[in-house]
Structure formats: structure tokens, C-alpha cells
Amino acid sequence: MKTHKILIALLSLTITLSPLQAEDEAVRARDIGITPGVLTPGKNNAITDVAGVKVGHYTLMEGDTIRTGVTAILPHGDNLYQNKVPAAVVIGNGYGKMMGISQIMELGEIETPVVLTNTLNVPEAAAGVIEWTLAQPGNEEVRSVNAVVGETNDGHLNDIRGRHITPEMVKTAIEGARGGPVSEGAIGAGTGTVAFGWKGGIGTSSRKLPASLGGHTVGVLVQSNYGGILQMDGLPVGEALGQYYLRDHVADDKADGSIMMVIATDAPLSDRNLERLARRAMGGLARTGASLTNGSGDYVISFSTAESVRRTAERRSATSLVEDLPNGEISPLFEATIEATEEAIYNSLLMAGAEHDGKRYEEGDSGVPVLPVAEVKRLLRDRQP
Template sequence: MTARPASEATPSGKPRARALGIPFAGTPGPLNAITDLPGLAVGYETLIRGEGALHVGQGPVRTGVTAILPRGRDGVGDPCAAGMVSFNGNGEMTGTAWIEETGSLDLPILITNTHSVGACHMGAIEWTVRNHPKLAEAWLLPVVGETWDGYLNDINGAHVKPEHAILAIDAARAGPIEEGSVGGGTGMNCYAFKGGNGTASRLVEYGPHRYIVGAFVQANFGSRHELTVAGVPVGRALADDNPMESRRLAAPAGAGSVIAMVATNAPLLPGQCKAMARRIAMGLARTGTTSSHFSGDLFLAFSTANRGALKSRFPEGSPGPEEFDTLRFVPWGRMDPFYAAAAHAIEEAVVNALVANETMIGRDGHRTPALPHDRLVALLREHRAIA
């Protein structure tokens, strides 16, 4: 049997949205992933163990860590222009005060569960001390984002440790990446189906140049009735198997959070990165969400162009006569195609997180069903969204 291309299947063979014939706007990159950006690497450490009743500190465990290295391991310390947006602030992303101040980031980005931010923050520092000791002589402000996996995971147990963050960073690779219930996305839910990690990319033609806009989401948001795929409101028609929202839990339907990011190799100013981050909301909205008050919707965007600029380390001696940074950037009036690419890639990344997934049972027998592919395809055909 001929293997599916990377745009249609994950490395483990799970189908992606395009394998179901779901249409999306825009042209994807070769991998249809954030790793279409040259040098960018993604790594996972997945923690799954135990079953049955919750015993805090003992499990069951359904969680993990995701690491994203914008310039790979060797590029840590070389800043990227960056911008962050808090669309709804019921969440956490460390290091963002420094991004707001300088418009740059230069360390690995980690994503995990809500109560493991501290362990991952320490792990990122330990990894940097070991691998980039000169960089660690100053101060380190890693970016660590989170979403809540307490429906399936023993979230109050200290299961994620600094060494797991280190393992995720060390596992970071270029090329096709896994989606669904892996890394920080392991215990996450999206539209009351099994959610987690998803990625996609878009090509942007700019005169003689071709740039990539890549998207990555840790999707843990949305209420079932909201779900929209390819413009078709499918959530209400798929409402029958919904144990997460039918249980009487403390968290209301739609709570959870999403960490989302877009990355590009197009040369952008920090303010343009922030503008790109705002467009993430447009992509999420295309999947149906209206953004719950109890959902931390935190967005990050960065550009891997302009290597060597935006450094902010202790100065040595007096500045030379030509000690200036220079940034090349797309004119503001030419940004619209990049905004569209960001929204379209985020939309597909969310649907990929849903499609490349399986049903999971976690703490206390809590069950989250996988999105049923056959029923979804039938609904899209009924509405003539696919052939």
C-alpha cells in the first residue's frame, strides 16, 4: 500500500484532515506543518500511565511536554522578532513581559498542563545552562504556556518534572511531526472531542520570494455545539456521544484553553508579529469557537528572519561607530496575505488535532471520544462541502 504524503498522515500513520477530503483555503507547504520553516524543531515527551480512580500524586497520568525551538538547538540565543496577544487571559504564558518589552524571544518554547508550568520553566533553564552556558551567565526568561487537562489527568500531582522538559527539548527535530494526544496535548479536549496538538502551514508568494507561515496549536477549547468544519456547523449533529459535557463538573462547557502560535521566515517587525498573533483568533473562529470566559486563549507569533538582530545581552565596552541593528521587513501595506495565511493555517491545525486522534479514558473513568470520521464526512457531503 502506498504511504500517504505528510500533508495527509502523521509519522505514525494517523490520518490528517486532508486525508478525509476536507477542503481548506490557501496552499500548504510540503509538510503542511510548522516544521516547514527551515531550522524549526518540535519535540515531545508524553506521559501516560495508570487507570481507574484518581489518587492525587499517584495518577492516572495523561499529560506531557511539547518543545518548539524556533531556530533549532544550535540557534538558541539568537533572537527572533516576536509578539504575544492575550485574547482571553484565563491562562498562563511566561516570558511575555520580556517579549512585550523587547519584541524578541531566544529560548525554547514549552507547552504543558496548567499546574506544570513551573517544572517546565525550570527544565528550560537547566537545559540552557547545560547546553548554552555562556547564554546562561545572564538571565533566562523561557516561554512556557499551558492548558488544563484535569478532566483526564491527575493535574494536581507533580508528574511533569524538569527532566521531562529537558527530554522534550532534546527530542526536538525538523520534519514531519506527530499530532493529537502527544506531548503537552496528551490529556487535552477540543469541542468535547479528543483534542491536543495540531499543525499546518501556508505558502505566501511575495514577488520573487516564497515564504512559509506555520501554525501550531495545543487545542483544549470549545463546546460541542460550536464545532464548525469547512464552514459547516457539525457540532449539534454530533452531540449524542458527549460524556465530558454531560457530566456535572466544576468547569462549564467550553472551558479549557488554547495555546496557539504562528511562525514565519518572512522578515517582520515585532509589531507585525503581534499583528499576526491577533489573526490567530480569526482562524480559531473559523472552527466555531466564540472564546469562553474560562478559556485561556494565549497567542504567540515570531519570525525567524533577520538573524543576529534584536540581541539584548550585557554590553561590553563602548559602542562602536556602526553598532546598530538593522531589520528588513515586509511593508505594512503588504501584510494582508500573511494575515490570511495565519488564519487559514490555524483553522487547519485545529481540525488536524481533532482528526489525528483516538478516544481516551483517564482519571475516574472519564472518557473523551474521538471525532467520528465517517459521520463527519457524511455531514460534509450532505452540505456539499466535499465531493
């Protein structure tokens, strides 16, 4: 009888806790009614909705101090060096260590996967990109590679001085890149990041324009590691939860950090208009409450996957006509970029507690909690008329 009563008590406790557990699970923004903007996401609401784009992660989570990783974005599945894509880089605040900027700015093209990692492992990431590129069939005579590597500093949660990322890990992320749904949160390059005082991470989103506006797709992937006064689709989450920059009217470095934003589109854009597109990501970043502080590195990389604008060997060796969407038709793409960037950031925060390969981020001794999904849901309910 005593055992029976204990079982009944445990069952009652389980039933009581289940709704709370459901409230606190990792979710994407749309799962709880956060739907920024007016445009419709693509099938996976991810950067991979742009046909041909692939994403891969390598996550390094060991002991109590190693929380870092690599995220690789491939513009297409062909030989990237032989079939370069038009691209651009835009810098909001330049406190960062991105590699490969000058050649993108000079030539307006990318010839390798885009790799994201932590600040002090940029050289190792570049080595992995170079080794992978040189090993591709058709690149036997290549003697110069512009590896594109972005970073944020995950030193608050990670033993960054240990420089634990190796070129082999980078190659594993590249070779494991796939289309379809993209894992988000504390994974890959987002494993050790912090945003707005909560756990940051990898997030992604997309927008598919209707046929009347061209039918093109824009996808965004972010590595969030910055601060400010968090807003989610206009909801003052940071203020409501008592965690935000300048709360005590004291200037500090709590909003410092960085964010990498990678934009892909299938629209046939020149590198000039890809730069204009990249600038609009800053609009999406601003909507989330970013403070863009002195110690923040805010970088955007954009590229077009359209075959009609690829920099193939044939096009590089002779004068050729290249398709280019006219200026008058690009404004809807600007809106798509703003919306997708904003939502990708929300996803990076809301998915920070998700489990990957049997592991998930735990606050531990770091003092950096996961954004409380239950509280965000409550705020959303309270906002409803």
C-alpha cells in the same frame, strides 16, 4: 468441516468490518477533503515547513489517571539565547498561566524554546527550559533567562494535582526536537486535552505563499483544549452530532478551557508586525466555532526565524539596520495565519485517536470520546451537491 466454517465466518466478519475500521482511523483534515482557505500548505503541512523550526514531544501516559506531557518548539537550531528571535504575544481571553509574557511584550523577543505543558506543571517546565539554556555552549556567563512556557488545563483526563512533569522530561522534549513531519493528536502537551467535548490534542498546519506574494511560509502549531460549537470548514459538526455549547440553553462551563497557538514565519517581521500577525490567529480560532468563554485562556505566540531580524549579540551592542517587511505587503501573511490556525485545530481533533509509540488515547471512564471520523466523513458526503 466445522473449523473450516468458523474460519470462513471470521474472514467474512473481517471483510465486513474493514471499511468501518478505515472510516474510523485517525486522519488529517486534508485526507478527508477538509481544505480551509485558498492558499497552499507547505511540504509537511506543519510548523516545521518554516525552515529551521523544530518540534519535540514528551508524552506521559501511565495507568488510568496520568495523561499529560510536554511539547517543545525551537525557532532555530542555533543558540537561542545568543541569537534571539523577534516575537510577540497576543491574548484573546486571559484565563491562563503563561510564563514569560512580560519580557516578550517589553522587548519583543524570545530567547528560549517555547514549551507547552499542563497548567500546574508550568514551574517544572520553566525549570527545564532554564537548565537547558544555561547548559548550552556559550551561555556560561548567563545570569537571567526568560523561559517561555504556555499551558492548558488537562485536569479532566489527567491527575493534574500529581504534577507529574519533571524538568528532565522537558529537556528530553527539547533535545528530541526535529524538523519534518510533526506527530499530532494525543501526544506531548496534547495528551490530556479536550476540545468541543471530544479529545483534543496537538495539531499543526502551514501555508506557503506564492512568489508573487513574497514566497514566505507561515506555520502554526496548536494545543487545543477549549469549547464552543464545532464547525469544520463551515460544516456544522457540533450541531449535527448533538454536542455543542448551550445546546440545552443553560449557561455552564462546558466551553471553558484554553488553547495555545504558536505561529512561526520566515518573513522578516518586526515584533510590532508579529503582534499584528498573532491577532489574526484569533480569526482562525473563531472559524472553528470557539466560544471564547469567561473561563478560556486563548494565547498566541508568534516569532520570525529570518536571520536578517535575529537579535544577535552584535546587533544588540551597536546601531544596525534590520530588514522589515513593509505594512503594505503583510496582508497575505494574515490570511495564511488564519487558514493555518483553522486547519491545525482540525488536525488536533481528527488525529486524537492516532497511535504513538504503541499507545493511543482510549476513552475509558473519562467519558471523553475521540471525534468520530466516520461521522465527519458522512457529513462531508451529505454536503456535496
